[in-house]
Amino acid sequence: MAATTTTSTPNPGSVLPVDGLRSGPAHISRLDLTGFRNYPALRLDVGSSPVVLTGANGAGKTNLLEALSFFAPGRGIRKDALPDVARLSNGVSASGWAVAAQITGPDGVVSLGTGLEARPEGGPARRAVRIDGEPARGQAAFSEHLCVVWLTPDMDRLFMEGGTARRQFVDRMVYGFDAEHARRLASYEQAMRGRQRLLRDNVGDAAWLAAEEETMAATGVALAAARREVVARLDAAIAAEEALREEPFPRAGLAFEGEVEGWLDTGPALEAEDRLREVLARGRARDAEAGRALHGAHRSDLVVRHRGKDMAAALCSTGEQKALLIAIVLAHARLLGLARGATPVILLDEIAAHLDEGRRIALAERILALGAQAWLTGTDTSLFEAFTGQVQIFEVSSGQVSQV
Numbered sequence: 001m002a003a004t005t006t007t008s009t010p011n012p013g014s015v016l017p018v019d020g021l022r023s024g025p026a027h028i029s030r031l032d033l034t035g036f037r038n039y040p041a042l043r044l045d046v047g048s049s050p051v052v053l054t055g056a057n058g059a060g061k062t063n064l065l066e067a068l069s070f071f072a073p074g075r076g077i078r079k080d081a082l083p084d085v086a087r088l089s090n091g092v093s094a095s096g097w098a099v100a101a102q103i104t105g106p107d108g109v110v111s112l113g114t115g116l117e118a119r120p121e122g123g124p125a126r127r128a129v130r131i132d133g134e135p136a137r138g139q140a141a142f143s144e145h146l147c148v149v150w151l152t153p154d155m156d157r158l159f160m161e162g163g164t165a166r167r168q169f170v171d172r173m174v175y176g177f178d179a180e181h182a183r184r185l186a187s188y189e190q191a192m193r194g195r196q197r198l199l200r201d202n203v204g205d206a207a208w209l210a211a212e213e214e215t216m217a218a219t220g221v222a223l224a225a226a227r228r229e230v231v232a233r234l235d236a237a238i239a240a241e242e243a244l245r246e247e248p249f250p251r252a253g254l255a256f257e258g259e260v261e262g263w264l265d266t267g268p269a270l271e272a273e274d275r276l277r278e279v280l281a282r283g284r285a286r287d288a289e290a291g292r293a294l295h296g297a298h299r300s301d302l303v304v305r306h307r308g309k310d311m312a313a314a315l316c317s318t319g320e321q322k323a324l325l326i327a328i329v330l331a332h333a334r335l336l337g338l339a340r341g342a343t344p345v346i347l348l349d350e351i352a353a354h355l356d357e358g359r360r361i362a363l364a365e366r367i368l369a370l371g372a373q374a375w376l377t378g379t380d381t382s383l384f385e386a387f388t389g390q391v392q393i394f395e396v397s398s399g400q401v402s403q404v
Contacts, residue, residue: 005117010202011311015195016226016230017175025048025105025106025147025341025342025343025371026103026104026106026145026346027046027048027103027104027373028068028102028103028104028345028352029041029046029048029100029103029104029109029131030045030046030047030100030101030102031046031049031067031068031099031100032044032099032100032101033067033099034065034098034115035061035066035086035098035101035273036067036085036086036087036097036098036099037063037066037085037087037277038060038063038398038399039060039063039399040087042399042401043392044064044265046373047392048104048207048373048374048388049390049391049392050372050373050374050375050376050390050391050392051170051368051373051374051379051391051392051394052376052377052378052384052391052392052393052394053065053375053396053401054378054380054381054395054396054398054404055222055379055395055396056376056379057379059397060332060380060396060398061349061351062152062350062376062377064396064401065150065349065375065377066078066085067099068099068101068148068345068347068375069150071099071139071142071146072100072138072139072142072143072147072148072149073139073142073143073175073182074168074172074182077150077152077347077349078279081124081125082125082127085097085116085305086116089221096116096117097115097116098113098114098115099113099114100113100114101146102288103145103146105106105342109134110131110145111130111131111233111282112130112131112142112145112146113129113130113131113133114127114128114129114130114139114142114271114365115127126248127139129141131145133204133376134270134396137397138178138183139182140171140175140182140183141173141179142181143176143179143182143297145177146344146345146398147175147176147336147342147344148175148344148347149172149329149332149333149345149349150172150337150346150347151325151346151347151348151349151351152347152349153349153350155169156321156325157315158321158325159304159312159314159316159324160314160321163300163301163302164282164383166301166302167227167292167298167300167301168226169302170227170230170231171185171227172381173231173234173332174226174227176336176339176340177226177230177336177339177340177343178226182222183218184223185219185223187215187219188216188219188223188296188297189214190215190221191213191215192210192212192216192293192296195209195212195213195287196287196291196292196293199287199288200288202288209281209284210281212314213281214277216274216277216280216293216296217273217274217277217344218273219297220260220275220296220297220298221260221263221264221269221276222269222382223260224256224258224264224297224300225264225269227256227261227297227300228261228264230257231254231256231302232255232256233332233335234254234328234332235252235254235255236325236361237326237331237335238251238252238253238254238307239251240255241331248362248390249324249327249330249359250306250307250308250316250324250327251306251327252304252307252324252328253304253305253306253307253311254302254303254304254328255302256302256303257301257303258297258299259295260276260296260300261300263276276295276296280293280296284327285289289404304324304328306320306324319354322354322355323355323359326363329346330367330370331346333346333370333372334370336373337370337371343370343371343372345372345373345375346372346373346374346375347374347375348374348375348376349377350377350378350385351376351377351378352376352378353379353380353383357386360384360386363386364384364388367387368390381393381404
């Protein structure tokens with residue numbers, strides 16, 4: 001009898017794939033750094049429970065979180081150029097840097113590695129991506145083994161600033177469900193830049209422009225559909241959680257809105273692609289004058305409201321905005337855990353210092369209930385007493401890390 005195979009079935013109408021994601025709990029069990037920020041070399045072995053990094057300001061706590069963030073698509077939590085991440089010695093940057101992690105999960109141990117390859121002086125910066133020592137096709141390949149999300153002080157003004165940061169926030173949430181989202185985003189942005197160069201330089205090649213607009217239409221609608229679906233799922237999950245129990249954090253109401261999303265609300269994706277392609281073609285002269293594309297997936301935005309007050313997040317107090325962000329990140333971790341059988345690794349930089357005791361207790365309870373390996377930083381171990389001994393505590397000092 002022939003062997004049969006089974007595959008997971010996506011939700012009806014879902015645009016997000018579920019196949020290809022490794023199911024089951026996974027955690028970082030070892031972290032190795034070479035020439036990274038203030039770490040000439042480091043090996044850190046950890047267990048599956050939450051990790052607390054304490055030490056003075058400037059000791060290198062956030063550098064460790066940044067190292068882990070390079071296992072997600074993009075340029076990490078600081079978004080610096082790759083050469084700027086290399087360790088400085090006597091004012092001179094190292095020629096390369098490397099970050100490696102062992103991931104212990106249902107399939108055993110997997111080794112992930114990334115970094116800046118050593119290059120000749122003046123040569124282009126090249127990013128290395130390896131899985132079990134073998135070259136991999138881009139950072140998106142890491143998502144099959146590990147999902148990383150984060151919340152940093154730089155995000156405290158997320159609801160006050162422009163839409164770019166909010167789209168990036170949503171894109172990071174989508175990566176956990178669909179690793180290909182990163183490649184589609186890169187293709188969209190490359191096509192948009194190419195189209196704008198043609199318009200700026202007054203290159204009257206209609207076929208070339210049409211090709212760039214075709215790419216923008218196909219990838220742009222796919223981006224919009226994925227963002228829209230993840231945000232809708234997250235909004236529903238938060239609403240369901242609200243119905244079950246009182247939450248210590250304010251509840252967020254979420255929507256992802258824009259012209260392309262509106263088309264998807266009223267028609268199929270192929271029709272939305274046609275409409276975006278037509279709008280771009282008609283708007284060439286206007287976009288050339290404006291110096292940017294005035295239509296497309298890059299114009300959409302995340303809309304967040306405080307459910308209890310029925311108030312836009314941007315109008316809430318600073319403390320309420322921080323609490324809303326925490327609530328969204330935790331809800332996303334829960335949702336991701338249900339979808340792939342493993343919660344993401346959560347990086348929380350200097351988060352406890354901005355919470356009162358009640359919310360610090362609630363944060364610890366939520367993280368422990370999720371079973372997530374969270375990495376938290378702070379200057380004082382007393383801020384993490386709510387974890388009641390269920391964390392690993394490490395002291396960070398001038399590029400050295402030791403367990404407390």
